[in-house]
Amino acid sequence: MNTLPTIPADRLPALLRAMPKAELHMHIEGSLEPELIFALARRNGVAIPYASVDELRRAYAFTNLQSFLDIYYAGASVLLKEQDFYDMAWAYLLRAQADNVLHTEMFFDPQTHTARGVAMDTVVNGLHRACVDAREKLGVSASLILCFLRHLSEEDAFATLEQALPLRDKFIGVGLDSSEVGHPPEKFARVFARCRALGLHLVAHAGEEGPPEYVWTALDVLKVERVDHGVQSSKDPALMRRLAQDRIPLTVCPLSNLKLCVFPSLAQHNLGALLDAGLMATVNSDDPAYFGGYVNENFTQTFAATGLTARHAYMLARNSFEASFVDAGTRRGFVDRLDACLASFA
Numbered sequence: 416m417n418t419l420p421t422i423p424a425d426r427l428p429a430l431l432r433a434m435p436k437a438e439l440h441m442h443i444e445g446s447l448e449p450e451l452i453f454a455l456a457r458r459n460g461v462a463i464p465y466a467s468v469d470e471l472r473r474a475y476a477f478t479n480l481q482s483f484l485d486i487y488y489a490g491a492s493v494l495l496k497e498q499d500f501y502d503m504a505w506a507y508l509l510r511a512q513a514d515n516v517l518h519t520e521m522f523f524d525p526q527t528h529t530a531r532g533v534a535m536d537t538v539v540n541g542l543h544r545a546c547v548d549a550r551e552k553l554g555v556s557a558s559l560i561l562c563f564l565r566h567l568s569e570e571d572a573f574a575t576l577e578q579a580l581p582l583r584d585k586f587i588g589v590g591l592d593s594s595e596v597g598h599p600p601e602k603f604a605r606v607f608a609r610c611r612a613l614g615l616h617l618v619a620h621a622g623e624e625g626p627p628e629y630v631w632t633a634l635d636v637l638k639v640e641r642v643d644h645g646v647q648s649s650k651d652p653a654l655m656r657r658l659a660q661d662r663i664p665l666t667v668c669p670l671s672n673l674k675l676c677v678f679p680s681l682a683q684h685n686l687g688a689l690l691d692a693g694l695m696a697t698v699n700s701d702d703p704a705y706f707g708g709y710v711n712e713n714f715t716q717t718f719a720a721t722g723l724t725a726r727h728a729y730m731l732a733r734n735s736f737e738a739s740f741v742d743a744g745t746r747r748g749f750v751d752r753l754d755a756c757l758a759s760f761a
């Protein structure tokens with residue numbers, strides 16, 4: 416779209432909700448709502464240290480990434496059977512459809528499950544079946560990205576990759592998540608090199624709480640195609656120039672950053688500054704069941720707090736398709752649908 420139609424400011428929240436978008440940074444285990452945690456705990460006979468859904472929800476008061484991860488891994492302990500993984504992913508995919516997500520690339524953390532004795536097949540087959548059904552029954556395109564837990568060793572990541580390779584056609588790439596500070600990207604240089612040789616897409620969390628140096632090494636050592644979060648990059652002008660020049664996508668998660676105290680308020684979030692510096696930023700939900708909202712809530716709350724405009728909305732939605740790992744024809748179809756939506760709001 417060459418010239419953006421004029422869209423009245425009072426129509427902006429409706430546009431944010433209606434516009435077709437891709438979601439590129441969400442952890443499927445972070446979509447487990449408290450109600451589903453309790454239902455699966457009952458179904459599987461797993462004890463959880465909370466008396467009720469309300470008590471569990473009240474525990475979602477985080478001070479930093481680690482305080483969240485402790486509860487997030489505890490919540491995932493109710494997942495045992497293939498159907499549990501299917502049900503979790505299906506619930507998210509229904510919400511994604513409601514938010515006009517045309518395409519989603521979902522992270523999963525196999526080590527969280529295999530360490531408890533759940534087989535890799537159980538995890539991947541359950542999630543993948545939900546992706547197949549989403550395309551057929553919801554018209555939502557969905558794929559999977561396997562994340563290595565960075566607080567564990569590179570040797571453990573290699574073992575996880577070996578377990579997953581028989582299922583190679585069911586995931587499109589690998590990522591790096593969990594506790595960032597003290598676990599720099601270069602700790603995983605060899606396993607990422609192996610994944611690259613295998614033709615897998617590469618992404619990594621960097622610059623969420625960690626310093627800009629971690630974004631540099633994610634790019635230069637791991638050779639990632641996208642940076643997850645990356646918001647600390649604004650502290651390093653040379654890094655900002657690099658990200659803009661190479662059109663490296665950042666998958667930004669505003670409500671996550673707010674809930675994990677990365678920014679003191681949404682009004683002080685740097686999403687607008689990243690876009691205005693020419694970076695290819697996108698908006699995503701990260702762990703929507705824990706951080707107070709799915710992707711449309713991230714859009715509407717952030718725009719309300721920061722005064723971003725319809726032009727920014729279009730850039731963010733367009734970036735989400737440009738940054739996705741779909742083929743060129745599919746991407747063109749998505750952007751055409753976005754442009755048609757914008758035109759209908761003029």
Ligand code: HPA
Nearest residue numbers: 442592593594620701702
């Ligand atoms: N950062 C790191 N690891 C994670 C996150 C996150 O935001 N969410 C789930 N695992």
Ligand code: ZN
Nearest residue numbers: 442592643701
């Ligand atoms: Zn994340």
